[in-house]
Amino acid sequence: MWKGRFQQETSALLQQYSESVSFDWRLWRHDIAGSIAHSAALQKAGLITADEREKIVAGLEEIGAEIEAGKFQWKTELEDVHMNIEAELTRRIGDPGAKLHTARSRNDQVALDLRLFLREACDGLDGLLAEMQRSLVDLGARHREIIIPGYTHLQRAQPVYFAHHLLAYVEMFDRDRDRLRDARKRLNVLPLGSGAIAGSTIVLDRELIASELGFPAITQNSMDAVSDRDFAVEVLAALALVAVHLSRLSEDVILWVSSEFQFIQLSDAFTTGSSLMPQKKNPDVAELTRGKSGRVIGHLVSLLTTLKGLPMTYNRDMQEDKEPIFDSIDTIRAALAVFAAMLREARANPAACAAAVADPMLLATDLADYLVLRGIPFRKAHEIVGHAVALCGQKQCALSQLTFADYQSLSPAFAADVFDILHVEKSMQARRAIGAPSPENVAAQLARWQAALG
């Protein structure tokens, strides 16, 4: 491709070192779409004839079909996906193929291919995230009566509906979808026509190319267009957060299936056994997902680090953008698909949840609220209930097992109805503020998500 200026062959070592076709071949569909659109602008500018354009389009489509069928021979010595396709086109159709790269550089070409690739990836990820949300909502809806302890500091804190806990993740994944949509909006801009750095003396109709490829906007600075990878960083950042959310959910699942919790059971199809210990049923999906999240976070840092020292404009360092992008997308896609499928077969264990939520200490805050409603300032009420908890410790009993005299000795504000509030269902009924887990609120949220997710 640059034989004019060179007298020596490229060293085999350099060829191996610099090739990217072993991974960027995945951009072939977008590379071909970009070339077909580019050829429309070349024809409009009178640089190729209608007949030449037809040959280019037919040749590219033929090559595309062969790639699709796995019959295309990728050549390392042709470095990347762009040169492989163009060289093969020219071998097949001659001069029209050699005209295709007019007023174009691989710098704007690769920027275009990546944007097209990521635009498509964002759409696919949105569907997978929606599926994940559906699995969580369904699991909650299948067990809408179940109450579990909610935890802070991994200490039992207050009772919540199991569904409320799951719906927290539905909210997280919804923000992830929103972030990806937002990133998609900013990456949906046509860079082609920026050339290597400063456009071209041959002026093409960029608006035509944009409309052929479905871009609602066109980059306005050729230097920015070939050196910008912000759009990829944004997608990787959104995916890193998806990874963090999946990892936290994994941790909950791992705790919930442990013998200590037993809140849920996973199906045999989504667990593994031990080659040594016959009793084991391991939550490998969750552990692997928690593990893989590190990779996805790393890829974001990797791309940022690649970019931070680069002078304007395109630098070959930028070829290092592709593997992190591909791997983050592949990893998150796989994790979402397997996790959603696993949750569809998961079952809560009502007995274990009921036993855990029967811990009367979960209602200590309710007791303080009771005193507040009888005129005791909250800080004071907190202290009184603290004494009640300490007394339970001494007497080795639950809050509901203290006597009325015990309560009266702690505060005269306690009346006989104090025992009425020490029921978990009562406690749930009372949590009616927006966002709190009263049964009505949780039912309404389940219905809202079911309607939103279809």
Ligand code: ARG
């Ligand atoms: N394979 C290259 C990349 O991924 C394509 C652009 C190469 N441009 C160049 N001037 N060498 O970045």
